[in-house]
Amino acid sequence: MLLAIDAGNTNVVFALLEGREIRARWRIATDPRRTADEYAVWLNQLLMLEGYRIADVEAVIIATVVPRALHNLQVLADKYFRTTALVAGQAPVEWGIALDVAEPASVGADRVVNAIAAHHLYQEDLIVIDFGTATTFDVIDYHGAYKGGIIAPGINLSLDALVAAAAKLPKIAIAPPENRSVIGRTTEAQMHIGVFWGYVAMMEGLVARMRAEIGRPAKVIATGGLAVLFDDNSDIFDAIAPDLTIQGLALLYERSLKTE
Helix, strand or coil: CEEEEEECCCEEEEEEEECCEEEEEEEEECCCCCCHHHHHHHHHHHHHHCCCCHHHCCEEEEEECCHHHHHHHHHHHHHHCCCCCEECCCCCCCCCCCECCCCHHHCCHHHHHHHHHHHHHCCCCEEEEEECCEEEEEEECCCCCEEEEEEEECHHHHHHHHHHHCCCCCCCCCCCCCCCCCCCCCHHHHHHHHHHHHHHHHHHHHHHHHHHHHCCCCEEEEEECCHHHHHCCCCCCCEECCCHHHHHHHHHHHHHHHHC
16 A cells, blocks of 8 residues: 655645555644654554554655655555555656646745646636635646646635734634624624635636636646635535645556556
């Protein structure tokens, strides 16, 4: 079985796959100081709860946007899974798609992996929106080439910055306002409106501008934990793909086997 690891700025997601089928998934807060031994103790318990063993893992593939976290994850693979981890974007796991941007090396691994998976699912012009620490908008053309995109503050990051900078504003949860009115009558209601509907308006406006610039119809694919929340309150998404990054890692692993 394959252990796919997506190390993001906020969480590290571990997914156990049989072929392309996800059998189990877990997440833990990103901490570059976390050792391979700590990961192993945590993972061993979770594997057993799902009816698996460490010995069931035959290969490990990693995508990370946190360089300092990579070493300990590689040690985890070497020491406990008895395999050398494959790293997305590094030989023999080359991207296999064109990165048609000014600085290809600066594109986050998660964004390229998302592009690979999205093009595999839909061979057309695409906009992939990934809700994470940052919200990213990525354009993939119908040939599968990554053309660039947008990086915006994630909604939680935006809310945290607002509360931190304004002493009298309370902490609120990320949730849709009780109704669709955009005239709040309490401080909390006004914050909900500003954060939630402001974010929806930002997404809709950016997608409209991107589609106009692309000049052809573009399907919008959403991934990340908040995708479903926004899908219920906007019609810009054509599809929700919560496991897009993991699916992309599975595809990269398959490609690596063909190069051996």
